Amino acid sequence: MAAAAPVSVPRIKLGTQGLEVSAQGLGCMGMSAFYGPPKPEPDMIKLIHHAVAAGVTFLDTSDIYGPHTNEILLGKALQDGVREKVELVTKFSIAFADGKWEIRGDPAYVRAACEGSLKRLGVDCIDLYYQHRVDKRVPIEIGELKKLVEEGKIKYIGLSEASASTIRRAHAIHPITAVQLEWSLWSRDVEEDIIPTCRELGIGIVAYSPLGRGFFSSGAELVESLSEQDSRKRMPRFQPENLVKNAQIFERVNAMAARKGCTPSQLALAWVHHQGSDVCPIPGTTKIENFNQNVEALSVKLTPDEMAELESYAAAGEVLGDRYAQMANTWKDSETPPLSSWKFE
Known part of the structure; x- marks a missing residue:
């Protein structure tokens, strides 16, 4: 393995069910999908090993990343004793067939998806298994995930992009x-x-895209470097009509970072870390130098005044464009029918 990053990565309790993870995780999606062409497998395995050696052991993937290729990559990286050192996370529910996306949460699909992930990852148990998006046709109370816990195929259950209710x-x-x-x-x-609901119920919070999908690393310059295969090219906040205004947010963050002697991405990531010990951000990267920089964000300290100043830069009305081109299938649109409506087979 490569030499570990110099900053010590603390451990935190994620939720109240017993799961302990590194205070910062590693999002693995961009290694295989959505952010341009897949990256060379040997380089990505080296990066994953470097992260684990550095103390970042909370590894995040999904069956839709590829599809499937990111889980296969993780499976290879977890060989030779690495599996025992990590908290392995994957997700189900987004299916891609015949050129179309479909969200599925029916019991048969949940079980088949889990079995497929276990095989690709080369493991007999998944530490944390998320429903990646909510199937609005299926009552959220359907207990297939509970059965998988009882069978020892997954340890803990998670939700992604779900509403408070x-x-x-x-x-x-x-x-x-x-x-x-x-x-x-x-x-x-x-x-x-959503955050208050999680805290009321003792549920851990995992922040994905804590760097604004890379925006807080380089601002508007990021868009110029994206390939046509990169999904960010089509996201509203990166469109020309919104980018000019949004770039001003980055410039303010960049100026504050210069005053504090850190990078803008470290400052933005430190802001997430300062939200509480129940929050674990999972920045993704494909480069060891960027990974090391992200870990060093743990050493950036912010005062309440600095937190407020940062938040004022991106206050409501200052950010132009939605997160996604279509906001369906996000937490704003995740209500499911009552359990009484479901016909069990």
């Missing part, structure tokens, strides 16, 4: 350990309802 309903059937959501300086609407 969906989280409550699911938690009443089986404890939810973590909720994954987009949370960063410029994605803060989850603070109104």
Whole structure:
């Protein structure tokens, strides 16, 4: 393995069910999918090994990344004793067939998806298994995930992009350990309802895209470097009509970072870390030098005044464009029918 990053990575309790993870995780999606062409497998395995050696052991993937190729990559990286050192996370529910996306949460699909992930990852148990998106046709109370826990195929259950009411309903059937959501300086609407609900119920919070999908690393210059295969090319916040205004947010963050002697990405990531010990951001990267920089964000300290100043840069109305081109299948649109409507086979 490569030499570890110099900053010590603390451990945190994620939720109240017993899961302990590194205080910062590693999002692995961009290694294989959505952010341009897949990266060379040997380089990505080296990066994963470097992360684990550095103390970042909370590894995040999904069956839709590829599809499947990111889980296969993780499976290779977890060989030779690495599996025992990590908290392995994957997800199900987004299916891609015949050129179309479909969200599925029916019991037969949940079980088949889990079995497929176990095989690709080369493991007999998944530490944390998320429902990646909520199937609005299937009551969230359907207990297939609970059965998988009882069978020892998964240890803990998570939800991603779920509304507060969906989280409550699911938690009443089986404890939810973590909720994954987009949370960063410029994605803060989850603070109104979802974050308080998680804290009330003792559910851990996992922040994906804590760097605004790379925006807080380089601002508008990021868009110029993206390949046509990169999904960010089509995201509203990166469109020309919104980017000019949004770039001003980055410039303010960049100026504050210069005053504090850190990079803008470290400052933005430190802001997420300062949200509480129940929050674990999972920045993704494909480069060891960027990974090391992300870990060093753990040493950036912010005062309450500095936190408030940062938040003012991206206050409501300052950020132009939605997170996604279509906001369907996010937490804003994740209600499911009542359990009484479901016909069990």
